Each structure stands twice: as C-alpha cells, then as structure tokens.
Amino acid sequence: MDTQQNTALTRALAEVPGPLPTSGVIHITLPHTDRFTVVGNHLAQHPELSCTAVGIAVRIQSLPQGTEVSIKALTARCKEGEKRIAAALRELEAHGYLQRFRHRLPGKKVATRTLFCNQPAALVRLRGQTPAPVPVPAQPQAHAPESDSYSDVEPVPEPEQQPERQPKPEPKPEPAPLPPAPPVPAVLLPVASPPSPPPPPFVPPPTAPKPPRPPLPQPGALTPALDRAATALLSDLRRHAPQFTLSEGDIRQLVPPVATWLERDAHPDTIRRTLIDDLPQPLRHPVKLLKHRLTALLPPPLPGACDLAAPARPRTVATPFQTCDDCDRAFRSPAPGHCRDCRETREHRGEDVPAAA
Known part of the structure; x- marks a missing residue:
C-alpha cells in the first residue's frame, strides 16, 4: 500500500500506438512547446564520453548566451564536485565540443573565454568547404605626382639643335610611415586547411567475422x-x-x-x-x-530407465566374530583361534601359537 502509482503515466501508456516491446524502455513522447533544447544523438549516445560529460554538455547547451560556465560556476549549479566537472570539461574539449582560450583585455588583463559547439563534426566539414580568403592588397605608398610622359627616358634632340640642359630633378620625398595596424584578435575557429576527409563514424565497423550458423538438427532416421x-x-x-x-x-x-x-x-x-x-x-x-x-x-534426448536408476553401492564384507579357545572372548577373525592377548601370553611362555589368520 505504500507504493505510489502514477495514474497519469498508466493512462498515457494505454494510449501509446502500436504493440509495446516485451523488454527494455517504453517511450512516452510528448511534444515540447516551451523551455526545451535540441540535443543530437551524436552527443547523447557518444561512445567515448562519460555520462557526466554528456550531462554537463547538455547543461551548457541549455544555458543562454553570456552565462558563466567556469568550473566554480558549474559546481554551484550541479551536484558534482569540481574534480568531476573539470574532468568532464576536458573530455568535451578533447572531442571538439568545447574550446577555451585566453583573451587580452585593455589594461594588461587576461580573461578566459569559452566556446561551445553543438555539432563539431559539421563545423569541421563546413570549414573544409569554405574557400580560402583572398589576400588584401597592401595600401599604396605616397609618391610624387606623375608627369605627362609615361616614360622615364629623356627625349633625343634633333641633330641641328643643341640639347638644352635639363635641371636636376629634385629628390622625391620619402613616404610617411603608416600607422601600426590594430592587433588582430585570436582566431576562435580552427584554421582553414585543405579539405579533409569526413570524420570517422562514432561506431567503428565490426572487425571480428561473424561465426557461421550451426546446421539444422537432423533426426537419426526420418521415418x-x-x-x-x-x-x-x-x-x-x-x-x-x-x-x-x-x-x-x-x-x-x-x-x-x-x-x-x-x-x-x-x-x-x-x-x-x-x-x-x-x-x-x-x-x-x-x-x-x-x-x-x-x-x-x-x-x-530423454534418458533411459537404466540411466535414471541409482548406482549400486559396493558391498563391504564384514569380518565375522570368533570365540577365543582359551578365554572365550569374542574377536573378529576370518578363522577360529585365539585372541590377541592369548597369543601374546602363549608367545611369552614359549608355547606354540597357531599362525594368525
């Protein structure tokens, strides 16, 4: 009487379409309308991630943008300790779901930023298909205004006229140094590389060959x-x-x-x-x-009648009792004669004693 029965689940189970499985879990699936997070099976059924890592990944994925997800912040939200949460974060980082990097702030301060990707395999494929960026040409340096002529060769004078002495060209002013470019922030995504093959499947193909099927039973005589x-x-x-x-x-x-x-x-x-x-x-x-x-x-096969019978115990032959000829004492011996004490007494006296059986 102390066991609580969930009547709502019982009624929902009766409305599940189709035949129910004979063993294993029975799913009662109701559509979500609010407060839900889509989680892929590649994460929920990852063969190399622990259940703690999968749970931490789902918790991080369900949090809104800008939420603090450090080890201490997750420890305050979850029941696991700092060591388990730190190990789970390292697992997620090793499989590409999580990325942590240091970002330098103004005033020589450094902050740790965290990125979480719900499909790291799809992100790698997307980066492999993106064309390489076109290099930006360098800015043209400042120079003197161009002259009307497109050639630097002086004109050849006619033979009748003497060439006029050209004034010496003034030295061109050196271009002013360009201001230093602003620091480029660290690239958060993986560096684009040549198209890589698709990632291997999470479930490796079977390596051991399947054993051959046993032959069908055959009767002794098919009458x-x-x-x-x-x-x-x-x-x-x-x-x-x-x-x-x-x-x-x-x-x-x-x-x-x-x-x-x-x-x-x-x-x-x-x-x-x-x-x-x-x-x-x-x-x-x-x-x-x-x-x-x-x-x-x-x-x-059914055992026979002889197989069901209990095995016969070996018979033990008991030595019969005899009566001593001198003292009438009972003793065990296969043949009549004297007991042990009478034989020792006769031997001590020097009398003939018949050989003991």
Whole structure:
C-alpha cells in the first residue's frame, strides 16, 4: 500500500500506438512547446564520453548566451564536485565540443573565454568547404605626382639643335610611415586547411567475422511417420499465428529439425508454443526465426530407465566374530583361534601359537 502509482503515466501508456516491446524502455513522447533544447544523438549516445560529460554538455547547451560556465560556476549549479566537472570539461574539449582560450583585455588583463559547439563534426566539414580568403592588397605608398610622359627616358634632340640642359630633378620625398595596424584578435575557429576527409563514424565497423550458423538438427532416421507429423505441425502453425504462413519449400527445409524434436519425445504442443510464443515486433523473417529456435532450443534426448536408476553401492564384507579357545572372548577373525592377548601370553611362555589368520 505504500507504493505510489502514477495514474497519469498508466493512462498515457494505454494510449501509446502500436504493440509495446516485451523488454527494455517504453517511450512516452510528448511534444515540447516551451523551455526545451535540441540535443543530437551524436552527443547523447557518444561512445567515448562519460555520462557526466554528456550531462554537463547538455547543461551548457541549455544555458543562454553570456552565462558563466567556469568550473566554480558549474559546481554551484550541479551536484558534482569540481574534480568531476573539470574532468568532464576536458573530455568535451578533447572531442571538439568545447574550446577555451585566453583573451587580452585593455589594461594588461587576461580573461578566459569559452566556446561551445553543438555539432563539431559539421563545423569541421563546413570549414573544409569554405574557400580560402583572398589576400588584401597592401595600401599604396605616397609618391610624387606623375608627369605627362609615361616614360622615364629623356627625349633625343634633333641633330641641328643643341640639347638644352635639363635641371636636376629634385629628390622625391620619402613616404610617411603608416600607422601600426590594430592587433588582430585570436582566431576562435580552427584554421582553414585543405579539405579533409569526413570524420570517422562514432561506431567503428565490426572487425571480428561473424561465426557461421550451426546446421539444422537432423533426426537419426526420418521415418514416414515422423515426416507426416512434422509436416502437419508446420502447416498448422498459420492457424495459431498468421505470420507463419509457410511455403512448401520452407516446410521441406524445416521438417528434419521438427522431426528431431519429435524423435526426442517432445510433445507437439510444446514444440508449437516454443516456436510461436514471445515473438519480436515487427517479425520480418519468420523462417529464420523458426530455424534459430529449432536449433538453439533443441532439448536433449530423454534418458533411459537404466540411466535414471541409482548406482549400486559396493558391498563391504564384514569380518565375522570368533570365540577365543582359551578365554572365550569374542574377536573378529576370518578363522577360529585365539585372541590377541592369548597369543601374546602363549608367545611369552614359549608355547606354540597357531599362525594368525
């Protein structure tokens, strides 16, 4: 009586469309209208990030712009300690979700700025597709006004006239030095590089080859009676489960393993329940499921009557009791004679003692 029942969840579970899974989590999905954050599965199901790092990333992504996300600020917001939060931030920084850099402020002050990207893989691809920036030409230096002539060669005088003495050109004034350019802030995004291949998938491809499937069970002798019974059982499955409407070719493949079950004294109702109970939803390959269950759930042969009998215990032969000829004392011996004390007494007296059995 002390267990609280959530009737709202119970009613919502009854309204979930489609068949419910037999195991695992059951999702009740309601659309958000306010106060929600979109999180990609590449972060929520990242195979190399810890659950603490994923939770810290979701917390940072849900905060508005300009919110303080230092280690001490996150410690005040979360239940984790500074060490766990610092380790989670290092994980996010190693996988490209987080970037921290130092920004110099006026007055020789330095502040740490934090960047958070919700899709680092997409950002890398976007930077790889962006064309390289065109270099800006340098500003032209100040120079003297150009003359009417476009050539620096003096004109050649005619032979009848003497060339007039040209005045010496005045030295050109040196250009005034340009003011120093303002400092360029540090680039926050990765430096553009040649187009790189797409990032590898988070889930690596399987390296080990799949083991071969075990062969279907075969009976010792496929008699006509076993063949008829197995064929009838397989043809009758569609009455109990319409998904198992098998073709004649499929039935001929499944007859030997079913005959093996019948040969091992399995009841037809037991075989039918084993094959059609607790089906996966949706069922895409009925024949493959039947082959798997007939092979993996094959019972062993029934033991014989001699195998069920308890093993006979070995008989122990007890040495019989004898009565001593001198003192009438009872003692154990395979043959009559004297007891140990009487034999020792006779030996002490020097009398003949018969050999002990």
